[in-house]
Amino acid sequence: QKAAPAAVPTAGSWADLKQQIRTCQACSLHCHATQAVLGEGPETAKIMLVGEQPGDQEDLAGRPFVGPAGSLLKECMAEAGVEPPALYMTNAVKHFRFTTRGRRRIHQTPGAEHVQACQPWLRQEIALVRPQLVVTLGATALRAVAGPSAQLKDFRGLMHEDAQGGHRHLSLAHPSWILRLGPTEQAEQERQRLIEGLRKMQTAL
Numbered sequence: 603q604k605a606a607p608a609a610v611p612t613a614g615s616w617a618d619l620k621q622q623i624r625t626c627q628a629c630s631l632h633c634h635a636t637q638a639v640l641g642e643g644p645e646t647a648k649i650m651l652v653g654e655q656p657g658d659q660e661d662l663a664g665r666p667f668v669g670p671a672g673s674l675l676k677e678c679m680a681e682a683g684v685e686p687p688a689l690y691m692t693n694a695v696k697h698f699r700f701t702t703r704g705r706r707r708i709h710q711t712p713g714a715e716h717v718q719a720c721q722p723w724l725r726q727e728i729a730l731v732r733p734q735l736v737v738t739l740g741a742t743a744l745r746a747v748a749g750p751s752a753q754l755k756d757f758r759g760l761m762h763e764d765a766q767g768g769h770r771h772l773s774l775a776h777p778s779w780i781l782r783l784g785p786t787e788q789a790e791q792e793r794q795r796l797i798e799g800l801r802k803m804q805t806a807l
């Protein structure tokens with residue numbers, strides 16, 4: 603017998619949630635980011651994809667996965683036969699964390715405190731969408747979904763039941779990390795591994 607999901611908060615309305623995210627000041631990231639970047643996609647999607655945080659381009663555009671990592675992700679999805687519009691895509695952290703070097707804004711990994719501050723929003727999104735499968739990209743998203751001590755090496759590529767969340771969970775590498783490997787053989791291997799993971803996601807339902 604399947605246990606009733608315990609940790610899913612009662613879903614409020616989308617309108618309230620969006621307003622709360624847009625005006626969130628629960629951590630310091632809102633001070634420098636252009637705007638909070640909300641999730642996008644069908645509110646009844648069967649699959650929810652969770653990234654780390656908006657990047658430079660997402661911060662400016664106010665939309666998730668519109669920069670280089672999003673392009674690689676969509677390229678891999680196309681090779682895996684996945685239709686991006688069918689997915690709900692969001693991030694563990696809604697504001698861009700960066701440091702400046704001259705005029706450039708350099709990505710900084712969000713800290714545990716930022717993930718923690720954004721938890722209510724991600725949980726509400728999960729409660730509203732009620733996906734069958736949550737796919738996390740990279741370590742930050744993994745920790746936001748599976749807990750702060752979760753390690754990518756223990757989860758990567760594996761599908762498991764998230765009894766508390768009431769959905770299945772699949773953890774994959776983050777496309778930004780693959781981009782950072784540069785044009786190397788390892789990057790190509792990791793790209794292929796991401797495509798395999800996306801195929802697994804697609805056939806899981």
Ligand code: URA
Nearest residue numbers: 653654655657666667
């Ligand atoms: N990386 C992420 O994790 N999310 C985005 O929206 C863009 C880049």
